[in-house]
Amino acid sequence: MEYKPIRKVVSGNYAAAYAALHARVQVVAAYPITPQTSIIEKIAEFIANGEADIQYVPVESEHSAMAACIGASAAGARAFTATSAQGLALMHEMLHWASGARLPIVMVDVNRAMAPPWSVWDDQTDSLAQRDTGWMQFYAENNQEVYDGVLMAFKVAETVNLPAMIVESAFILSHTYDVIEMIPQELVDEFLPPRKPLYDLADFEREPFSVGSLATPADYYEFRYKIQKSMEEAKKVIKEVGREFGERFGRDYSQMIETYRTDDADFVFMGMGSLMGTVKEAVDILRQEGYKVGAAKVRWFRPFPKEELYELAKNVDGIAVLDRNYSFGMEGILFTEAKGALYNTDAKPLMKNYIVGLGGRDFTVNDVRKIAENMKAVIEKGELDVEVDWYHLKR
Amino acid sequence: MNTLFGEKKAEAKKIVLTSVDQYPEAPISLGTTLSNFTGDWRTFIPVVNEDKCVKCYICWKFCPEPAIYIKPDGYVAIDYDYCKGCGICANECPTKAITMEKEEK
Numbered sequence: 001m002e003y004k005p006i007r008k009v010v011s012g013n014y015a016a017a018y019a020a021l022h023a024r025v026q027v028v029a030a031y032p033i034t035p036q037t038s039i040i041e042k043i044a045e046f047i048a049n050g051e052a053d054i055q056y057v058p059v060e061s062e063h064s065a066m067a068a069c070i071g072a073s074a075a076g077a078r079a080f081t082a083t084s085a086q087g088l089a090l091m092h093e094m095l096h097w098a099s100g101a102r103l104p105i106v107m108v109d110v111n112r113a114m115a116p117p118w119s120v121w122d123d124q125t126d127s128l129a130q131r132d133t134g135w136m137q138f139y140a141e142n143n144q145e146v147y148d149g150v151l152m153a154f155k156v157a158e159t160v161n162l163p164a165m166i167v168e169s170a171f172i173l174s175h176t177y178d179v180i181e182m183i184p185q186e187l188v189d190e191f192l193p194p195r196k197p198l199y200d201l202a203d204f205e206r207e208p209f210s211v212g213s214l215a216t217p218a219d220y221y222e223f224r225y226k227i228q229k230s231m232e233e234a235k236k237v238i239k240e241v242g243r244e245f246g247e248r249f250g251r252d253y254s255q256m257i258e259t260y261r262t263d264d265a266d267f268v269f270m271g272m273g274s275l276m277g278t279v280k281e282a283v284d285i286l287r288q289e290g291y292k293v294g295a296a297k298v299r300w301f302r303p304f305p306k307e308e309l310y311e312l313a314k315n316v317d318g319i320a321v322l323d324r325n326y327s328f329g330m331e332g333i334l335f336t337e338a339k340g341a342l343y344n345t346d347a348k349p350l351m352k353n354y355i356v357g358l359g360g361r362d363f364t365v366n367d368v369r370k371i372a373e374n375m376k377a378v379i380e381k382g383e384l385d386v387e388v389d390w391y392h393l394k395r
Numbered sequence: 396m397n398t399l400f401g402e403k404k405a406e407a408k409k410i411v412l413t414s415v416d417q418y419p420e421a422p423i424s425l426g427t428t429l430s431n432f433t434g435d436w437r438t439f440i441p442v443v444n445e446d447k448c449v450k451c452y453i454c455w456k457f458c459p460e461p462a463i464y465i466k467p468d469g470y471v472a473i474d475y476d477y478c479k480g481c482g483i484c485a486n487e488c489p490t491k492a493i494t495m496e497k498e499e500k
Contacts, residue, residue, distance in 0.1 A: 102421035161420060199423050209424040216431050222415045223422050230420075 003249060005181035012173030015143040015180055016082060016108040016166070017042035019150030021052050022188040023106075025080040029057035029068035033087040034120045035174040036110045040082060062087040066094035066105075073103035074211055076200040078154065081105070084170065085112035085126040092130065095163075099134025099227065101212045102198060104157030104164070106150060107135075111273065111324075112170040113359040121360020122170040124273060124325035128301070128333045134227050136164040136234060137301040139272035143168075143178045148251060151183070152241050154192055159237045160230045161198050169274040170360065183249055191248055231303040238300055256305035259312060261287065262294030267318035267349070267375055270296040272334060275324055275356065275363050282368030291372050298334065306341040313347035318379045320371055324357040331388045350379055353388045361392055433460055437480025440498040445470050447492035454484035454493060 010018065016039045020028065030040040046052035055077075057068045062083050069079040083091060088109050098105050113123035127137060138153060140146045146168045153164040168174060183191070201211065215223065239254045246252025260280050262268050269279045276297040283295050296312055296319075298305070313319065323332025330336060335353035342348070354371055357363040371391065378384055412418055448470055455463045455471055462477035463484060473484075485493040 100422065198420055211421070211423050213422070213424075214431060215422055216433075219412065219418070219422075222412070222418045225415055226418065226420060 001184070001186055003187055004184070005249070006184060007179055008182055009177050009179050010143060011038065011175050011177050012140075012143045012146045012168045013038040013110070013175065014042050015147040016150060016168070017046070018182060019147045020080045020106075021046050022183065022185060023080070023151055023154050023192055024078065024189070024194070025054060025106075026077040027055045027057065027069065027072035027079045028081060029059050029065045029072070029079070030081045030083070031059055031062050031065050031087060033062070033084045035112060035170045036082045036084040036087070036108070038174070039108060039110075062090040063094055066091040066098065066107075069105045069107075070094060070098050070101065070103055073098070073105050073197075074101060074199075075202040076195070076197040078158075078195045079103075079105045080107070082108040082110070084110040085114055085120075088126050088130060089114065092133065095130055095133035095135055097212065098163045100223070102161040102227075102230075104154070104161055104195070106153045106157055106164050106166065108146070108150065108166045108168065110168055110170050110174045119359045120170060122172050122274070122324065122357065123359050124167070124323075124333075125358075127165060127167045128325045128327075130165070131302065131333070134162060134231075136162055136231075136303065138164065138166050138299060139297075139301060140166060140168045140173065141274055141277050141297060143173055143176075144180045144251070146173060147180055147182065148245065148249075148253065151188060151192060152238075152245055152253060154195075155241050156234060156237050158195050159241075160234045162227065162230055162234065167273065172274045172360075181249075181251075187248065191245070234303050235300075235305065235307075238303075253299065255308065256298075256300045257308040257312060258297040258299055260295040260297070262296060262312060262316070264292060265294035265316055266292040267320060267379060268294040268296045268312065268316050269320045269322055269368065269371070270298065270334070270338065271322035271324070272298045272301060273324065275322060278363055278365060279322070279368055282365040282372075285365060286369060286372050289369075291376065293372055301334070301337075304337055304341060309338060309341050310345050310347055313342050313345070313349050316349050318350040318352070318375055320375045321351060321353050322356050322363075322371075323353060324363075326355055326358065335388070350382075350384065352378060352384055352386075354391045355388065356391050358392075367391070429461055432476050433479045434462075434474075434476040437478060437498060439480045439482060439495040440475070441473055441478060441480070441482070441484050441493050442496050443471055443473065444492050444494070447490045449490055449492075451489065453487050453489065457483050457487045459483065 059065045072079040113119035149166040157164040242253030279295045321335040332353045460477040
C-alpha cells in the first residue's frame with residue numbers, strides 16, 4: 001500500500017488520542033487532569049462512537065490509573081494512559097512497578113508546572129522529576145511529534161520491555177491546533193504489529209507464576225542491571241525504529257539529539273520540547289544577523305544520548321543549555337545531565353545554563369537573541385559570568 | 396499429611412543463580428518462600444522437645460515461612476534454612492514443646 005498521509009488539524013492532545021487509537025491500544029485507564037483532559041475525552045469519544053475497541057477503566061486517581069495499566073499490561077494488553085504534573089507525581093510509586101516488572105506501557109505526560117503556587121502552564125519539572133523511575137522519555141516539539149512519538153514509543157517499549165513517556169507542552173501543544181500528517185491504519189498496523197508479551201499472565205497454558213514478588217539481597221541487584229542493559233539496548237532500538245519511521249513515513253527520528261545547523265556553529269542552544277521550535281526559528285534569524293549558531297534538541301532524555309552529545313560537544317565552543325525545569329539546590333536538570341555526560345571526555349565546551357519559561361512564561365525569538373548576545377560575550381571572554389542564569393527574573 | 400519437604404522443596408533449594416545471564420528478564424516466579432532462604436535473619440532459634448509435642452501441628456499452620464515440616468514419625472522439625480526466628484511457633488504451642496534459645500554463631 002502506498003503511503004498517502006491523512007492531513008488533519010488537531011490539537012496536541014488530539015494527536016495523542018489519535019496515535020493511541022491507531023496504535024490499537026486495548027486498555028486505557030486514566031484520570032482527568034488539566035491540561036491532559038482532552039486526550040482521554042477524545043479516547044472516550046472514539047469508544048462511544050464505536051470507532052475503537054478499547055477497555056476504558058474509570059479510576060479514582062492517577063495512582064490507580066497506572067495500577068490498572070500495570071495489570072492490563074502484565075496480562076498481555078497494550079496499555080495507555082495520560083496525565084500531567086500532580087497526577088504524574090501521584091503515579092510515582094506505580095511508575096517503578098511498571099518498569100521493574102518490565103511492562104511496555106506508554107503514557108503521554110502533558111508537561112505542567114508543579115504546585116504550589118497552583119499553575120497549569122508548561123514546565124518540565126514534573127516529567128524530569130520522574131527521571132529515575134526506569135521510564136524512557138521522549139520530548140515532542142510539536143503536535144506531529146506527539147503523534148509520531150506515541151507510535152514509535154510503543155514499538156521501542158515492546159522491543160526492550162520498558163515503559164515510555166511521551167512528553168508534550170501544556171497549552172503550547174496540548175490545546176493549540178496544527179496540521180499534522182496521520183498514517184492510514186493499515187500502514188500503522190504494518191509498522192506496529194500486535195504486542196508479543198515477554199510474559200503473559202493471561203496465558204493459561206503455561207505454569208502459574210508470580211510477578212514482582214520478593215527478591216532478597218541475593219537477587220535484587222541483578223534485576224537493576226538488566227534494566228540498565230535494556231536502556232542501553234533501547235538507544236540502538238530507538239535509532240533503528242526512528243530510521244524505519246523515516247523510510248516508511250518520511251519523517252526521520254534516527255537522531256536522539258536532533259541537530260539543526262550545528263555543522264559550522266560556534267555555539268549551540270540545547271533544550272527539549274516545544275521551546276526548541278522557537279529556538280530553530282531564532283537560529284535562522286540569528287544566522288542572517290551573522291551569528292554562527294545552531295540548535296540541538298534532545299528528543300530522548302532517557303535513555304540519555306551521551307554519545308551523540310559528545311559528537312556535538314567536541315565541535316563547538318559553547319553550549320547554552322535552556323532548561324524549562326529546575327532541580328532546587330542545584331541547577332537545570334538537562335544542564336546537570338549534559339555536563340555529567342561530558343566530564344570524562346575531551347570535549348570541553350563552555351556550558352552555561354539558562355533557566356527559561358518556568359510555569360509557562362513566554363519564551364520568544366527575542367529571548368533567544370538576548371541569550372545569544374550573552375553567550376557570545378561569555379565565549380569571547382572565555383569564562384562564565386554566572387553558571388546558572390535565571391534569565392526572566394524581574395530584577 | 397503434607398510434609399512440605401518433598402521434591403519441590405529440595406528442587407527450590409537448588410535454585411541459586413550465580414550469573415546475571417541466568418536471571419529472567421522480568422522478576423517473575425522469583426522469591427517464592429521456597430527459594431528465598433531467610434534462615435540467616437535470626438538471633439533466637441526454636442528447639443522442639445518431642446517429649447512434650449502432642450502432634451497438633453498448630454506450629455506448622457502458624458509458621459509464616461516453609462520452616463516447619465512433619466517428619467515421617469509424625470513429630471515436627473524445623474528447617475533452619477527458612478526459620479527467621481520469629482518465635483510464633485513457640486508462642487502458639489499449647490504444650491510449650493517449642494522453646495526459643497539464643498543461637499550461637
